[in-house]
Amino acid sequence: MSSTISPTATSPCPECDAVVSFSRAPLKGEVARCPGCNAELEVIALAPLTLELAPPVEEDWGE
């Protein structure tokens, strides 16, 4: 798929600058946990791979 990138992709955590790595090719919108500060992050761009703090849970989120 054109939305995927290298499976060895890494990006700095926007909160603590620790390296966040993906074992599989990430997708835009994918969530990840920072190994440094435990922040919940979201992939907002793939080229270059860019992470942002994931938005907080909204009232209508869920199943």
Add this chain to the structure above:
Amino acid sequence: MRVGLLHSRIRVEEKLLVEELERRGIVHTLLDVRDLRFDIFDASPWRGLDVIFERCISQTQALTAVRVFESFGISCVNPSGVIDACGDKLTTSLLLARHGVPTPRVRVALEPEAALLAIEEMGYPVVLKPTVGSWGRLLARVNDRDAAEAIVEHKSTLGSVQHGVFYIQEHVDKPGRDLRVFVVGNEPIAAIERRSEHWITNTARGGRAAGFTITPELDRICRATARAIAPGRGALLAIDLLESSDGRVLVSEVNHTMEFRNSIATTGVDIPARMIDHVLEIGSTRARTADEESAPGVVVRPLEKVAGALNSGVA
């Protein structure tokens, strides 16, 4: 066949579903609902999509987008009627009650004083739930009058307008677990039990999942639930059930964007594969009948190239 997978954040479930689509070589487009813009008079950007597979984390965004896609003549899994029915607990309860599906008793009130009267009439304990919400959030077991007054006042004072709808459910004294049955189409395909020391057993709140055999009674109740919520070709549903101490099995909630990451290994059922089977079945019907289903003035032809506006994730 081209599948549009409508999503917001990509969780484990969405990755498993994408992997299943890729494994089968199904052409698919990832549609981040947060990026979408619709001209309701112009369906052309979406031509070529045979089916929308809705996997948004926000019910409001999901329902809005699906309504627009359906107006363009594109089938959606789940359809807006199912999202509507499952996304609001009162609507779910009304449908279950009207169709004779066993479910806990429910009373509804729209003002605090009426809510207190309804709670007293039902008898303690009761469970207060927001009509919209998930993952076991903001549930309250109310054991006595003092707690009822406090929670009703807090909801009416601090909550949004939606919390002014008081949904009061019978408290079911369950045996330390509840049950979840996954339904594809109209068929129950797998079940788990969720155990917790806490009265809230959602896995999102720490409940532990284990496989559970679908009994004939569970099968019957879940098929009846699917008929009530999604008449016709059914839907993708996760049905939560409670067992009462007096032997009743009651449908508590029905979920329309089911989470299943903890239920594949525990049940031995390839849930994402079964879900994709259903999506493709709905999509293939759409592809065969696209011309007939198109609304006046709307041209939606299968297998055409999706417009450049949708270039993210085009396989």
